[in-house]
């Protein structure tokens with residue numbers, strides 16, 4: 001028995017929810033200026049509120065699409081803005097928000113939900129699993145000498161913030177997003193980027209690479225310089241390239257930015273080949289990495305059927321404690337996915353399924369950790385091959 005209710009918020013309640021969410025992250029409330037940007041991030045009808053005598057918790061989402069292994073795209077509810085007031089935590093408010101939200105996402109026919117988690121212990125119980133991983137690194141600029149055979153790259157053009165706000169969404173849409181988990185950036189995503197850029201303490205710069213066919217990549221960065229005589233760090237905020245020439249051209253540009261000692265790039269693909277550009281491979285130092293996108297298969301049969309596979313069939317027995325209709329046995333093969341009553345090769349919870357779905361973790365690794373129960377070694381080997389992806393999954397769109 002709960003002593004609170006969860007419902008969709010009216011537009012006149014949205015600012016209170018945004019400020020509640022910010023307070024749970026220890027961030028000051030919106031100003032009138034930042035609210036004018038923030039309210040454009042809200043897809044109508046998609047912000048939930050939990051109430052007892054007043055608003056005590058919130059969660060929202062917006063729709064996007066995600067690339068899947070094999071190249072198809074599928075609908076995704078991008079979940080964000082999740083917070084419960086600190087005097088009302090640990091009494092099931094988030095649980096009720098998540099249950100309501102997942103039921104709603106399922107009813108709207110979206111096969112996936114995804115989020116970026118503030119902490120690693122919260123979301124697995126709602127069926128989310130770590131589906132992509134990232135790498136952070138630093139480059140000592142003066143040590144990073146380009147190898148002579150590195151392609152020259154094309155022209156690099158700087159865009160002001162206003163120009164970037166106008167043109168970057170179209171450039172982003174025009175670039176291919178080949179990695180599994182790369183997602184579209186709908187109009188509800190860009191105001192967050194704008195707010196971040198406008199509130200930054202140093203200028204946010206967009207540099208666009210022009211190849212023979214036109215713009216084919218961009219980097220967004222800022223340089224933090226605390227004092228004129230102290231080392232400065234260039235932070236790569238976003239980098240996306242459609243060609244090798246754009247990748248090398250933009251790195252050539254970044255290395256040429258004056259008054260910079262260190263270039264820092266966070267949440268990058270685990271296999272980004274930046275050190276291959278330099279005479280000294282150790283000019284690049286890994287500084288961290290970890291979980292990136294947390295994925296939830298909301299419609300398990302649709303999600304399993306939407307990605308491509310290579311290899312031999314496997315029968316999975318999936319348990320979903322939140323969306324019970326997903327529980328059951330599925331025969332997964334390159335020829336398709338269907339429910340079956342055949343004996344399962346692997347038994348797993350829906351959060352573990354999310355961890356193998358985009359290839360971030362091999363099923364045998366999860367089996368070793370007790371997260372997957374295999375009835376045969378051959379079933380595990382087949383599952384390892386079936387779920388592998390040629391390119392590591394990576395989202396790259398923080399929301």
Ligand SMILES: CC(C)(COP(=O)(O)OP(=O)(O)OC[C@H]1O[C@@H](n2cnc3c(N)ncnc32)[C@H](O)[C@@H]1OP(=O)(O)O)[C@@H](O)C(=O)NCCC(=O)NCCS
Pocket residue numbers: 024025082083084085088089090091092093094095096116117118119121122125
């Ligand atoms: C994370 C947060 C939303 C959880 O809300 P909540 O209402 O306390 O969550 P619930 O009471 O429904 O908890 C459900 C379960 O998750 C556990 N849990 C929830 N948040 C947890 C946390 N931060 N650390 C450890 N366990 C947590 C609870 O102990 C509970 O476990 P149980 O089912 O075994 O009893 C809330 O603590 C919060 O707003 N934190 C700060 C902002 C934040 O991190 N937001 C998430 C952004 S991605």
